[in-house]
Amino acid sequence: MFNYDNYRVILSCGATDMRKNINGLAEIVYSNFNLDPRDKVIFAFCNNARDRIKLLVWEDNGFWIHFKRIEKGHVVWPSQSDTEITMDLLIDDLKNIIMAPGIK
Numbered sequence: 001m002f003n004y005d006n007y008r009v010i011l012s013c014g015a016t017d018m019r020k021n022i023n024g025l026a027e028i029v030y031s032n033f034n035l036d037p038r039d040k041v042i043f044a045f046c047n048n049a050r051d052r053i054k055l056l057v058w059e060d061n062g063f064w065i066h067f068k069r070i071e072k073g074h075v076v077w078p079s080q081s082d083t084e085i086t087m088d089l090l091i092d093d094l095k096n097i098i099m100a101p102g103i104k
Contacts, residue, residue, distance in 0.1 A: 004057065008041045009089040011097075014080025015048035022063045025056045033086055037063070044094060050074035053098060068098060 010033065020028070025045060026037040037043065038058040045054045051074045055066040075097050078087055089097075 004042055004091060006040070007057070007091065008039075009044065009091055009094045010035070010041055011044045011078070011087045011089050011094070012046070013078045013085055013087055016045035016054070018045075018047045018052045018054060020045075020054075022056065022065050025054065025065070026063070029056065042091070042094065044089075044097075046075060046077040050077050 012028065016025075016028070025043065028045075029035050029037040029043050035041070037056060040058075043056040045056070046052065051070040053068045053075065055064075057064045057066070077097070
């Protein structure tokens with residue numbers, strides 16, 4: 001459980017509505033990214049204020065959703081452009097984004 005070292009990481013550029021649950025995030029992955037949310041991928045989402053992050057992960061027989069609320073500061077998160085709605089990352093890159101929020 002929680003060993004994601006061999007998982008691919010796909011970051012959703014821009015803001016995502018954090019009211020979305022597992023089904024809502026899985027629908028974004030399927031419809032907007034044209035990917036199967038049950039692949040061996042960590043899908044990362046962030047809100048507009050950049051102080052809340054959700055990770056959607058399929059593991060064995062079900063989804064995990066990990067949620068982090070940053071109490072002080074915010075993360076550096078890429079904006080969505082017309083040509084780029086996702087970004088591939090290494091697991092260490094995702095850890096750095098999540099664990100080292102900028103203080104403002």
